[in-house]
Amino acid sequence: MSADWAQVTLWRSAPLDEHATSLLATEDTLVQLGEDVFGQALGNWTGATALLAGMQRNLLKESLEDRITEVSAVRRALQAASDSVAGVESAVRSAQDYATDNGLWIAGDGTVNDEKGLSLTSFTSDDDAEAALADRQAVVDECAARVEEAVRRAHYVDADLFALLNGEVLSGNLARRDASDFKDAERDGAEAGRLDPYGPPQDSATPAQNAAWWNGLTEKEQNVIRDDHPEWIANRDGLSAKLRNEANAVLLKRYTKYYTDELDRLGAEFDADPTVETSQKYVWIRDEVLPALNKLNEITAPKIDDMGRTVATDRQLLGLTIVPGERVQAVVAVGDVDTADKVAVFTPGFTTTVAKLGNYVNKMTDLKVRAEDMGSLNNGVGKSPTVATVTWLDYQAPQWSTVASNNSVLSARTAVAAGSDLADFYQGINASRSDDPHLVGLGHSYGSAVTGAALTKESGVDAAVVFGSPGLPINTVDELKLHGTLYNEQADGDRLVGNSGATGFDPDRIPGTVQLATGASTSLKGEPLSASHGHSEYLDDRTTSQNNLAAVIMEMRDELVARE
Incomplete structure (x- = not known):
């Protein structure tokens, strides 16, 4: 019994x-x-x-x-x-x-x-x-x-x-x-x-x-x-970032060797007996898997300081998923997710792949620096709050090649499915810690639809910002299980935002959403901030858009620039 x-x-x-x-x-x-x-x-x-x-x-x-x-x-x-x-x-x-x-x-x-x-x-x-x-x-x-x-x-x-x-x-x-x-x-x-x-x-x-x-x-x-069994813990939400990073580092090395050897083996096999199946596997490893793994090795490699010394990186690999025939998925953090006072999780969107992830990780590094600088300037006394940023690409972000498929950017299907996984990742950060950080969800482009879908579930997120959003799968913010405010940014010239209905409603028109500026402005300390234009400049350094994101992360409402 x-x-x-x-x-x-x-x-x-x-x-x-x-x-x-x-x-x-x-x-x-x-x-x-x-x-x-x-x-x-x-x-x-x-x-x-x-x-x-x-x-x-x-x-x-x-x-x-x-x-x-x-x-x-x-x-x-x-x-x-x-x-x-x-x-x-x-x-x-x-x-x-x-x-x-x-x-x-x-x-x-x-x-x-x-x-x-x-x-x-x-x-x-x-x-x-x-x-x-x-x-x-x-x-x-x-x-x-x-x-x-x-x-x-x-x-x-x-x-x-x-x-x-x-x-x-x-x-x-x-x-x-x-x-x-x-x-x-x-x-x-x-x-x-x-x-x-x-x-x-x-x-x-x-x-x-x-x-x-x-x-x-x-x-x-x-x-x-x-x-x-590092594979038991590498992608398991609820475990510490340190533990997941250690496990993924082992798997990254193991996968890189395995797929490098497998590419050679398949090449020899194809030469001896050319088949469509062998060719497809070969192309998938050559064009998708190895470029992604090489990029992750590059992103997480130790740094070389100004004196030529090797120093540990502040980047953590919190997730790595390889499914045959699909695009590689990964989660990369900048800073210590286990101890940071503020944690921001950014979900990128349309056309993003792991092989292109380096640019977003660099943008998240800039955002972390901007937020911590803002905190140190405004804190006055005591220890300044620490920040960690995460780029979450643990889903099959739609591509041009998938427009006519179930993985289409013109449908919320992928966003809804990925939203459940993102909500688990949010929850996992809080579950892995003895104290909950101020947790912020950030979503750009199709990633905003994923973020919106995640926030319809209990996630522990305290505030969220969507930018360049094609639409959220909600009618009002009351449908979100968000512990704070939903913010939205739409830049001049961004033709990919609006109420197309493909992925949901335009957050520019959703009641209860706070609209933030993206035009040129000046920070509280007098620093000139540039305007963001089009669909891809929201995260650019020293822009009003980036400064607003930093202010939400740091819970500094005085730093926010609202849209007029």
Whole structure:
């Protein structure tokens, strides 16, 4: 019978460890006994009786080898189960501590009750109260995810150990192995007793569930997964940026080598036997995959300072997805997403590919610098707020070549699907941290439609700016689950904005949207700011448009220039 929360809270790893230690002593005794007894030759004894004795001796030796294999397997499995139950204990503590810290109470059936709640009379507006309630519900949901993870882990350990004991040991399967000697039998058992690493929840898991999984692992388990399964964590929303960057760095190196070798192999295969399938794979790797990987290697490479010294980059690779036949997807951050006070996530749009991502990453670097400079100039005293910017291209941005397909820029289909993934990424930033940053969504061109779709879901985003938008899939800002204000920028000469209806309604006409200027202006410190023209100058350095984005990121309304 599966364990429930009340039972899982009583689980302890120590008894398993004690039994494993006892079995290790038994295992050593059996091996030594076998070597002592069966290491002796029968001498010169011959005849029928000697033959029968020899046969019986071999049967006893095989039987002892089988027992050694079984004891060794159970001992190894109990050791692994002990480590796993320690992880269950850690997951239980994580849920209980989180509940205590946030005024929650976990019932015996695992239900999370909000004892503290909120006093809605303390809010000045219904919007503020609604945002606070959403934040509070997110806290309850995260605690529930931690409870679910502890129970899920307990079920996993129970099922894994049962499968070994019942399916291998008691069934006699292990006894059918042929060992060459007693040490070999011991090694066979230890190998058979290995339990699989505790893997992540299913792909549809929420960021909070992913975070609960990772936080519930023991340090030893985390290290094993880092070394052996970086693919489990590289793109998993809810895990820290540092962890994801480390995993993606490993995968980037691995993928670059693999696809370079694969291109050579396919070239030789095509020369020997030219087929359409081989040609298509070759062209895909040559024209899509390797240019994208080379660009990511370039973007994330260590920097060389003015003295010629190699210094670590401030860029983090938070996502890397390669699906056969599709365009490569990636997520690149500038700054420390795990610790920054302000985090802005930018989603680019039409015609963007990873091979062209360098320009946007540079623009996000400029925006980070602009925002932090603005914060230092206006902060007055104390530590200036830190900023991290993220370029999120974890979707198939429409291309000219896909206009007539389901991936068309003239349809909101891709935006709606990608919006769900973007909302998870937003949530994952908050779920991976002990404190939530001021989180801002930025969307340009078709990326604004993706941003708008994401904001119709609970995402934890505090403010958003869309610019050069062809339309958002909403009628009013009330349809957004946004904790703050939606801003819009439309530059003179931008012919790709407007209410075409293809991707939704023009944010220039959506009630409740604050319209920001893009023309020439002067900053509060007296710096002249240039105008943005057309569809592609919104992020240019030292423009009114860029300065407005920085002001939203830094929560400095006085710096905003509204459209007249």
